Amino acid sequence: MTSVLVLGGYGAVGAHVVKRLRADGADALAAGRDPARADRVVDLTDPRSLGSGLDGVSAVVNCSGSEEPAVAAAVAGNGIPFVDITATSGYAKQLERVDGPVLLGVGIAPGLSSLLAAEAARAGGTVDVLIGLGAGEAHGPAATAWTYGLLGKRFDDPDGSRVRNYTRPTRFDLPAEAGYPRFPALRTDFADQHRLTADLGVPVRTYLRLDSRLATLGLAALTWAPRIAALIPAGGMPGGDGWVIAARGGDGRSWWATGRVQSRATAEVAAQAVRRMLQSPITAPTWLHQAASLDELRPALEAAGIALGTG
Known part of the structure; x- marks a missing residue:
């Protein structure tokens, strides 16, 4: 065995x-x-x-x-x-x-997100990848530390500019199956976007949003004052446990996956x-x-x- x-x-x-x-x-x-x-x-x-x-x-x-x-x-x-x-x-x-x-x-991001991006890249042009996570899921300490650890930090964009995490809001059309309300996602440094940009030969950009508008806006605000995150009490945020990933290719078509319980x-x-x-x-x-x-x-x-x- x-x-x-x-x-x-x-x-x-x-x-x-x-x-x-x-x-x-x-x-x-x-x-x-x-x-x-x-x-x-x-x-x-x-x-x-x-x-x-x-x-x-x-x-x-x-x-x-x-x-x-x-x-x-x-x-x-x-x-x-x-x-x-x-x-x-x-x-x-x-x-x-x-x-x-x-x-x-x-995993699902990176992982499933990369597989979806590879499909979307067939159309050519920029690939934008949305990762939507349920704010109410009981994430482990590593996932929480990763999310807050990105606050205030910058990363390299495919165009050579530097991007601050949780900025540059962008809208995505999400499948009805996800049950997510419509509001923007925020640029976030998921590791696979850099490898994908090199491997697929097109710019790949990753975005994050939560199923809660309030929680997503909180990340956008905290990235300008990351020290405040230490004052946030432990425990879950308002939201559910549904997740969604959508990779949008240059032709506007999206490849998506959705389910419940990210872990x-x-x-x-x-x-x-x-x-x-x-x-x-x-x-x-x-x-x-x-x-x-x-x-x-x-x-x-x-x-x-x-x-x-x-x-």
Whole structure:
């Protein structure tokens, strides 16, 4: 039986990944520091702990929120595929330099968003990618830290300019299935937009909005005063758990996906990515859109309750 070690395997996303892999017949092992919840006790700050945790493992999925390239290098250096769900641009660039099998951008954004963008790019011209997330979902601490960590920071646009996160509002036509009210999305630095721009040969720009207008406007305001974010009380924001991704090509046509519970959808994409990677091994850092297509993953995604369409 194939053994897959899931770092952060009892967290918001990791628990779903473990469950999904086990449903596929894999021996999924939840890894973490808590012996009461972990199948294998692994402390990512202790190289010896990580080394022993890899015994008999065919692949590792990082859902821990830890963005330490040395961990990826230690795993991939042993010839074990390392799958990462991160959306952070700087960390993704570090993973691209790791020597060994690393699969990047595995989730709904990056991940499913990249597959949709690849379809939209066939029309030529700029591809604009919207990621809509449910503000009311109980996201893990890593996802929350990522969202607030972008406040006030800038990134490179395909035209060479510098863009501040959560600015430049842009409207998208979203599928009725998403149930999202109509209001603008904000430019946001998802890691795959840079790789996609290079790979697809067209400018790719990513945007974020939440299903709550108030929560989205809050990000737009906080990006000009990021220190205030530390004063926001812990807990969920007003909103639901529905998510939507839409990639709009140069001809105005959009490719979209929508569903409920972002963490569960991320786990579905991750599980399918692990399956494909074990069937068709990689030897160097690879992005999901370089290893698979939307049509190849479509049957499994739709079976998991993810709606896909064009319009």
